[in-house]
Amino acid sequence: MTDIDVELVNITKKFGELVAVDDVSIQVTRGSFFSILGPSGCGKTTTLKMISGFEEPDNGDVFIGGERVNGVPPNHRRVNMVFQQLALFPLMTVSANVGFGLKMSGVPKADRQARVEEMLEKVDLPGLGDRKPDQLSGGQQQRVAIARCLILDPTVLLLDEPLGALDLKLRDQMKIQLKRLQHEVGTTFIYITHDQSEALVMSDEVAVMNEGHLLQIGAPDELYSNPADYFVASFVGESNAFEGPITHLENGHAVLSADPFDFKSPTHPDIRVGENCRLFIRPERIRLMSSDAGSDALYDNQFPGEIQDVVFDGAVARAFVDLGHNTVITVLVTRTSDTPLPVEGEAVLVGWNALDALCFPE
Amino acid sequence: MTAQDSITTPRKRKFKVPWAIVLPAIPLFLWLSLLIVFPHIRLAILSFLKRGQDIFFLDNFLNIFLGNYLAPFQDPDQLFSRVFFKTVLFSLVNTLLSLIVAYPIAFYLAKVLKGSRKFALLLLLILPYWVSELVRVYAWMNILRETGFLNYLLVNVLGIFDQPVEFLYNNTSLFVVFVYSSVLLMILPIYSSLEGLADEQIQAAEDLGAGPFATFRYVVFPISLPSVTYGCILVFMISAGNYLIPNLIGGKNTLWVTEMIYNRFIISTNWNLGSAYSLILLISTSIMIYLGLRLTGQSLRGVFSEQ
Ligand SMILES: Nc1ncnc2c1ncn2[C@@H]1O[C@H](COP(=O)(O)OP(=O)(O)OP(=O)(O)O)[C@@H](O)[C@H]1O
Ligand SMILES: [Mg+2]
Numbered sequence: 001m002t003d004i005d006v007e008l009v010n011i012t013k014k015f016g017e018l019v020a021v022d023d024v025s026i027q028v029t030r031g032s033f034f035s036i037l038g039p040s041g042c043g044k045t046t047t048l049k050m051i052s053g054f055e056e057p058d059n060g061d062v063f064i065g066g067e068r069v070n071g072v073p074p075n076h077r078r079v080n081m082v083f084q085q086l087a088l089f090p091l092m093t094v095s096a097n098v099g100f101g102l103k104m105s106g107v108p109k110a111d112r113q114a115r116v117e118e119m120l121e122k123v124d125l126p127g128l129g130d131r132k133p134d135q136l137s138g139g140q141q142q143r144v145a146i147a148r149c150l151i152l153d154p155t156v157l158l159l160d161e162p163l164g165a166l167d168l169k170l171r172d173q174m175k176i177q178l179k180r181l182q183h184e185v186g187t188t189f190i191y192i193t194h195d196q197s198e199a200l201v202m203s204d205e206v207a208v209m210n211e212g213h214l215l216q217i218g219a220p221d222e223l224y225s226n227p228a229d230y231f232v233a234s235f236v237g238e239s240n241a242f243e244g245p246i247t248h249l250e251n252g253h254a255v256l257s258a259d260p261f262d263f264k265s266p267t268h269p270d271i272r273v274g275e276n277c278r279l280f281i282r283p284e285r286i287r288l289m290s291s292d293a294g295s296d297a298l299y300d301n302q303f304p305g306e307i308q309d310v311v312f313d314g315a316v317a318r319a320f321v322d323l324g325h326n327t328v329i330t331v332l333v334t335r336t337s338d339t340p341l342p343v344e345g346e347a348v349l350v351g352w353n354a355l356d357a358l359c360f361p362e
Numbered sequence: 363m364t365a366q367d368s369i370t371t372p373r374k375r376k377f378k379v380p381w382a383i384v385l386p387a388i389p390l391f392l393w394l395s396l397l398i399v400f401p402h403i404r405l406a407i408l409s410f411l412k413r414g415q416d417i418f419f420l421d422n423f424l425n426i427f428l429g430n431y432l433a434p435f436q437d438p439d440q441l442f443s444r445v446f447f448k449t450v451l452f453s454l455v456n457t458l459l460s461l462i463v464a465y466p467i468a469f470y471l472a473k474v475l476k477g478s479r480k481f482a483l484l485l486l487l488i489l490p491y492w493v494s495e496l497v498r499v500y501a502w503m504n505i506l507r508e509t510g511f512l513n514y515l516l517v518n519v520l521g522i523f524d525q526p527v528e529f530l531y532n533n534t535s536l537f538v539v540f541v542y543s544s545v546l547l548m549i550l551p552i553y554s555s556l557e558g559l560a561d562e563q564i565q566a567a568e569d570l571g572a573g574p575f576a577t578f579r580y581v582v583f584p585i586s587l588p589s590v591t592y593g594c595i596l597v598f599m600i601s602a603g604n605y606l607i608p609n610l611i612g613g614k615n616t617l618w619v620t621e622m623i624y625n626r627f628i629i630s631t632n633w634n635l636g637s638a639y640s641l642i643l644l645i646s647t648s649i650m651i652y653l654g655l656r657l658t659g660q661s662l663r664g665v666f667s668e669q
Contacts, residue, residue, distance in 0.1 A: 052569060054565055054568075054569075073568070074565070074568045074569050075568050075569070075570075075571045075572060075573060080569055080570065081565075081566070081569050083562045083565070083566055084562075085560060085562055087560060087562035087563050087565070087566040088566075089563065089566075089567075089580075089581055090585075091584050091585065092580075100567070100570050100572075100580070101570035101571050104570060104571040104572045104573075104576055105571050148570065149569075149570070152570065152571070
């Protein structure tokens, strides 16, 4: 027995000319919360449907629990899917929805009822069994959809943007609840989302996709601090982004020119002089100093600017610093001491070291 | 008058005719009253009078006559009862056949076909209904009769038969033409209800372990049930009240209630008896629909509000 629950090996899916999923390989560890993250239309749902059996790959193999399942219909795969639009059965009660899978596998009624009740308890919906789905709130419907799958004790639960339809506040609550639920039941979750914060908060591992390609797989922290390419860097987390040619190398740094600024950047074997590159600097890597901090450069990159706006958010604040020439960068200010927050219009210096930035060829 | 005045002195406000509601309702009101309510009141009045009498003679007003309703059942041949029973039975069979033919077509149209093909098939289905029923029935007669297209195909082209066969004037041809002419009334409501069923519902059922039959039984059919009922009511009513098809396609012994009614009105000019026949047909088919709904645990309101 392996501890890999789902394995995709070089799968490709075409719809006519369009290559929706291109040579993707993924391994999902048993009991983990695995997310597939990518913008709309990048092939996430298609990938999920190949695991659930609603689509067959044109190329490559799908393994579930170590068995190759190509050609096995969805009702014979031990995976269950929570659909993007939930797809609860509108004419059935909540209990009937949750008990549907058991009924299909021939579990007797009394037994079924007990297990449905137990499941409703588990997803925090006790006593709502007699309602119809349209008499529930969005978040409750969500949990019915999940309960309906979990009751079958699947090897893997597939979730297709299940929080997409909820409002922001509820989404934040559900994120935590989902993660907790996954922890409790110990089922492997494969979770699809285009919201990077959802993926980062909940997942053990995240696969980032774009235009059918798999770009990187890793723990949230790894994706954030060590993105494989510029797409991952820009898609995962917040960044200040610049773009321009590398003009020369200097003291072991590459210098990227984004007219009229010159930024000292980390070098990389792929980065050559004359090549167009993209530079990303995370807001928390930038230091904010008062303009009279002294003329000595403390950082590799140091620029004068003026505070345009400060957005306060409890423990942290975001300062938007105008460097002139239509360039505004975001700086994260952590409130560790009693230093007062910068105020609008204040003249400041911003600075960061070359190694704090990420640089990728286009 | 300002708004405040109207609050402090409400009694001074005159009643205003809400023209925005009344005006658009006038055509509907005229349609209902002139073409439906009024003729039926006439029929009802006539049916309670002796042959040749009419309400306009005042003394008849007090002479309610039940003979027209009793006569068909006092007939030793029980002709009316037999014809009535046959009409109802054939209409039920036609309804069932139409449902069996229509459901797969509606499903294919709603859930399998996409885009322009779906539109094309829909158009092909609707197109024949742009000509009158009479023309469509004649077209079928052209196909089925002894010197018709089907015989030409079977005898001259394929050589399966040596002699042409008369396909018309039997129950099979009757049902073929009947189903053909009523199937669209069944397809359209079912199609539109299945259109409203998301593909994900079907996939979800399958994902939870349901095979094709269970998916149909628990997920697809319940969604379409009100439309199925709606279609059945339409087809049943229209079959029982049909005159053309049994008359032109059915054999000599396929007498339909509508033909008997026609005969009373036109051949024997007994409008009073004809009226009684009409009302018996109307009321008993209505009762049957009511019973059908009760038996399947539905209500007319539920069925129509889903359309
Ligand atoms: N059945 C289909 N026929 C043709 N093209 C399809 C089909 N299903 C998906 N596609 C195309 O494949 C691409 C990937 O679709 P997919 O549904 O996997 O995207 P997604 O990543 O789930 O997007 P979203 O976040 O918007 O749900 C899209 O360009 C889509 O138009
Ligand atoms: Mg999707």
